[in-house]
Structures are given as C-alpha cells and as structure tokens.
Amino acid sequence: MSKFSFTLNATDGAARTGVISTPRGEIRTPAFMPVGTAATVKAMMPESVAATGADILLGNTYHLMLRPTAERIARLGGLHKFMNWNKPILTDSGGFQVMSLASLRKLTEEGVRFASHIDGSKHMLTPERSMEIQKLLGSDIVMAFDECPALPATDAEVAKSMRLSMRWALRSREAFGDRPGYALFGIQQGGVTRELRAESAEKLTEIGFEGYAVGGLAVGEGQEVMFGVLDYAPDMLPVDKPRYLMGVGKPDDIVGAVERGIDMMDCVLPSRSGRTGQAWTRRGQINIKNARHADDPRPLDEGCTCPACRNYSRAYLHHVFRSQEMISGMLLTWHNLHYYQDLMQGLRDAIAAGTLAQFVAAFHAKRAEGDIEPI
Numbered sequence: 322m323s324k325f326s327f328t329l330n331a332t333d334g335a336a337r338t339g340v341i342s343t344p345r346g347e348i349r350t351p352a353f354m355p356v357g358t359a360a361t362v363k364a365m366m367p368e369s370v371a372a373t374g375a376d377i378l379l380g381n382t383y384h385l386m387l388r389p390t391a392e393r394i395a396r397l398g399g400l401h402k403f404m405n406w407n408k409p410i411l412t413d414s415g416g417f418q419v420m421s422l423a424s425l426r427k428l429t430e431e432g433v434r435f436a437s438h439i440d441g442s443k444h445m446l447t448p449e450r451s452m453e454i455q456k457l458l459g460s461d462i463v464m465a466f467d468e469c470p471a472l473p474a475t476d477a478e479v480a481k482s483m484r485l486s487m488r489w490a491l492r493s494r495e496a497f498g499d500r501p502g503y504a505l506f507g508i509q510q511g512g513v514t515r516e517l518r519a520e521s522a523e524k525l526t527e528i529g530f531e532g533y534a535v536g537g538l539a540v541g542e543g544q545e546v547m548f549g550v551l552d553y554a555p556d557m558l559p560v561d562k563p564r565y566l567m568g569v570g571k572p573d574d575i576v577g578a579v580e581r582g583i584d585m586m587d588c589v590l591p592s593r594s595g596r597t598g599q600a601w602t603r604r605g606q607i608n609i610k611n612a613r614h615a616d617d618p619r620p621l622d623e624g625c626t627c628p629a630c631r632n633y634s635r636a637y638l639h640h641v642f643r644s645q646e647m648i649s650g651m652l653l654t655w656h657n658l659h660y661y662q663d664l665m666q667g668l669r670d671a672i673a674a675g676t677l678a679q680f681v682a683a684f685h686a687k688r689a690e691g692d693i694e695p696i
C-alpha cells in the first residue's frame with residue numbers, strides 16, 4: 322500500500338506548490354476542497370465535482386455522526402463508497418461544529434457533551450471518539466480534535482483553550498494509532514497572539530503530524546487580521562508538511578493565504594452562494610437575480626469553460642433563479658466550483674513559473690474592472 326506523502330515542487334516567495342500523495346490519489350497544492358457536509362456537495366453529482374478539477378473534498382464529522390451515523394456509513398462500506406467519491410476525503414474533527422451548532426454544550430477536560438441540533442439526542446465527542454468516527458468514515462485525512470474559543474476572547478482565555486487543544490492533540494495522536502496511507506493533521510491555535518501560536522506550533526511539532534492546520538482563523542476577525550497572523554503562523558510549522566487553513570474563503574482570501582504559504586483550504590462559500598444566486602467570476606461577484614440580467618444573452622463569464630457558461634445565458638440563469646428551479650443552484654454551484662478550481666490551477670502554475678506576483682496583480686486588476694457593462 323502506498324504511503325501518505327507530501328512533495329514540495331516549487332516556491333515563489335512564501336508561496337508553495339507541490340503534491341500530496343495518498344493511496345486514493347494525488348492532491349495538487351495549493352488545493353481548494355469543496356465542502357460535502359452531509360456526504361454530498363449540495364446540488365452537485367460527485368462526478369461533476371471531480372470534473373471541476375477538485376482532487377479532494379471535505380466531510381463534516383459532526384453532521385455525519387448524527388445522521389446517518391458513522392457506524393451506518395461503515396456498515397455500508399465507508400464514506401467514499403456511500404457517496405460515490407473515490408478520491409481523497411478530509412474530515413474535520415467535529416469540534417468546531419459542536420461549538421457552533423449543538424446546544425446544551427458542556428466542555429470538560431474529557432471532551433464536549435452536547436445535544437444534537439436535529440433531534441436533541443445526547444452525545445459526547447472526545448479526541449478518542451472523534452478519531453473513531455473519522456476512522457469509521459474511512460477519511461484519508463483526519464483532523465485532530467480541538468477547541469476553538471468564541472471571539473472576542475482575552476489572551477488568558479485563548480491560552481487556556483489552546484493548551485487544552487494541545488492536550489487533545491496528543492490524545493488524538495495516540496488514539497489514531499498506526500495507519501499507513503492515512504494522515505492525521507494537528508491544528509495550531511493561539512488566536513491572534515504570536516507567542517501563543519509559537520507555543521502551539523512547538524507542541525504540535527513535538528507530537529508529530531502528517532500535516533498541520535492553522536486553526537482559529539476565518540471566524541469573523543476580518544481579512545486584515547487574518548493575513549496579519551498568516552504573515553508569521555505558517556512559518557512556525559514544519560516546511561516539509563502540508564499546511565491547511567480551515568474555512569477559507571473568498572477568492573481574495575485564498576490568493577492572500579496562498580501568497581503566505583498555505584497549501585490547502587476549504588469553504589462552503591462557492592457552493593452555498595451558488596444556491597442563493599451569487600456567482601464568483603474573474604471580475605468579482607455577480608448577483609444573478611438582478612433585473613439587469615433578464616435580457617442578457619451572454620454567459621456569466623465568457624472566459625469560463627464550465628457547463629453553466631458554455632451552454633446557458635445570464636438571462637436563463639436569471640429566469641431559473643427567479644422561478645426557484647433546482648437547475649439554478651446546480652448551474653451556479655458548478656460555475657463557482659469551476660471558477661475556484663481554475664483559480665487554484667492559475668496559482669499553482671504561477672508559483673511553478675515564478676510569476677506569482679504578476680498573477681496576483683492581474684487577479685486584482687481584473688476584479689477591480691467589475692462586471693461587464695449591462696446590455
């Protein structure tokens with residue numbers, strides 16, 4: 322069985338491009354992972370997700386453990402078979418969503434006890450249980466169980482939470498065990514405080530993981546603060562392991578994170594906004610429900626090769642959105658995911674060619690032009 326490995330192929334400034342190899346396939350980095358929360362990227366067939374250029378997608382432990390349950394998915398052959406996705410899958414630990422979705426939460430050294438947001442049933446997530454669930458799912462990249470403090474928080478609160486997460490990281494490592502071909506990623510915490518980020522990175526590196534996430538960002542602190550942390554935090558992590566920024570983001574967040582040395586990202590934004598009539602293009606954001614599109618025979622983006630742009634007009638996309646037809650969410654999600662993967666390919670090519678600065682300048686210039694003039 323082949324192993325899990327990361328090969329760094331080129332750098333340009335702090336930015337990196339390479340390949341993560343897993344028994345289920347290669348992940349080209351920097352990589353964007355579409356989010357398949359409940360064993361589906363909403364409005365997309367898995368083969369369509371692959372057609373956009375995605376090498377890996379993300380599943381949510383919290384959602385899957387509650388419904389249909391990890392045990393049922395394991396009985397049915399694991400998450401890949403269950404959802405018909407044969408490429409790599411990363412699952413989160415469930416920790417973040419317990420804190421944001423569940424009720425009656427009780428946090429102790431042992432873990433988090435909570436009530437399901439679906440039916441109120443009682444559950445307990447611990448590092449050991451999170452590892453067990455992610456193993457039952459068959460996830461290729463497993464995330465350590467951690468706690469992310471609600472912001473705003475004092476330095477003392479962030480430090481206390483980070484140290485708990487580091488104890489949980491060690492318990493996650495021990496519970497994960499020896500599983501060749503599978504990876505466990507540790508998660509750096511420490512909020513926006515450099516010393517706490519350094520302490521967290523040191524502790525994680527001492528434990529040793531196959532990859533490292535920069536956690537606790539993209540939780541409402543704003544882009545400037547996030548970039549401020551990314552100016553130093555990735556550099557504290559081992560250079561020869563993938564670095565994952567969780568829950569990011571908008572296209573300009575992604576570009577800025579890649580410039581600062583991030584290799585992997587995930588976000589619900591392209592799929593979620595596709596269902597609310599928002600399209601992301603090289604010229605920025607388009608709201609398809611605006612009346613200006615009603616008679617427009619042109620595609621969303623004439624430079625895009627996705628099915629929504631090749632075969633349909635803005636007028637059609639406007640019509641089906643206004644009529645609440647399901648194809649509206651399907652086409653806009655496809656376009657958005659395609660655009661995100663195009664952007665990642667552009668970033669990878671530019672880093673490999675040593676032309677990232679020019680690529681980023683062109684990216685911002687095109688967005689500054691704004692959408693094409695109305696008909």
Ligand SMILES: [Zn+2]
Pocket residue numbers: 621622625626627628629630631656657659
């Ligand atoms: Zn398109």
